Amino acid sequence: MSDSNVKTLKVVVLISGSGSNLQALIDGVAAGELPIEIAAVISNRPDVMGLTRAATAGIPTAVLDHKSFASREAFDQELMRTIDAYTPGLVVLAGFMRILTPEFTQHYLGRMLNIHPSLLPKFQGLHTHQRALDAGEQEHGVTVHFVTAELDGGPAAIQAVVPVLANDDANLLAKRVQRQEHVIYPLAVKWFALGDLVMTDEGKAVLKGETLPACGYQIKANEP
Template sequence: MANSTPNIVVLISGSGTNLQALIDAHDRGELPANLSAVISNRPNAYGLERAAAAGIPTEVLDHTGFDSRELFDQALQREIDAYAPDLVILAGFMRILTEGFTQHYSGRMLNIHPSLLPKYQGLHTHQRALDAGDDCHGVTVHFVTAELDGGPNVVQAVVPVLPEDTAETLAKRVQVQEHVIYPLAARWFSEGRLRMAQGRSLLDGETLPDSGHIIDSRN
């Protein structure tokens, strides 16, 4: 990867807003990588149209056609590896991945999660933050490991929780920051600045804190 432009494969399940953020960053010259393919487990995912409009090859691998999670992940791995990716990006890919799959892409697969991990792994993160009375919330990009939403953090964006917030308004504020930090993390990786070693994230050779690099948008 050091001497050539890295290949990125993006996995999606839905509308693909984070995919669009990656496409836009690429088009602005801020993501020095090839967006080699977009693969969806849902045939009607709108993100496939975003990819096609950007001239990116698309693949559909419908998980409902497989008898087990393991068989789907094995087929998905073959589809991904056909593009020889340096990095796999999960952009709203709504699948729990098997351990063998995550190990295969260890250190070269990123995910984004709408909370300040390790807080609020799993679903309904915005409502959970409101129910807990948190004064801040946010989003995390992390390396993927076998533990759900548990890999080492790369970068977090912090947003304020306002007194009048609902889960929907808070989600919109978080999504703005998603579209900032996911292209940033992808750029760091593509430039050879970001890697995972011994279960930690390293940026420019320095071990990041457990939170990852922090971008605070509250100010």
């Protein structure tokens, strides 16, 4: 960063797959738009594209294969130890396909973000695009939220709203939603790094001193 007064926030990113949102963060750092250092990328699956993206960017990587652990609790304990070795100020879940234990979410409460491909609280869990189509929704989208013990239930920081078009199938809708993911996730991370976005002890998301509504800060996609 050119501004020496801006402190760089250390971030650890957790992935399970291709890492397209990780790439959006890497690109934001490279462009000088994100005051963060991606200290490490950790995957619960070996040989995924996201690890290649990290290595190409010179970011340290680690693989913790969840299949090698006897229990969810044992995996989460080792994951905590691995993350904390990097002393991050923020943990970013970028397509990390694990249900986390309450102990893990409590450990990082207020300093862990997730992205979910729906307008939460609608369509928590999997297969969100097809479920939105099946429900006849006119709008769909994506939410960045703080992580709590409730699956996809933490306070929302920002949502991008995408219209559902007449010819949409789940694949087409997913592609348009994903483009918005790459816009709003770096933005939420930037807000957090600058101290503008916080989660209160009461479980509310606050942006620049203003408590956000249940949907978070909402933007409408510029494209159909």
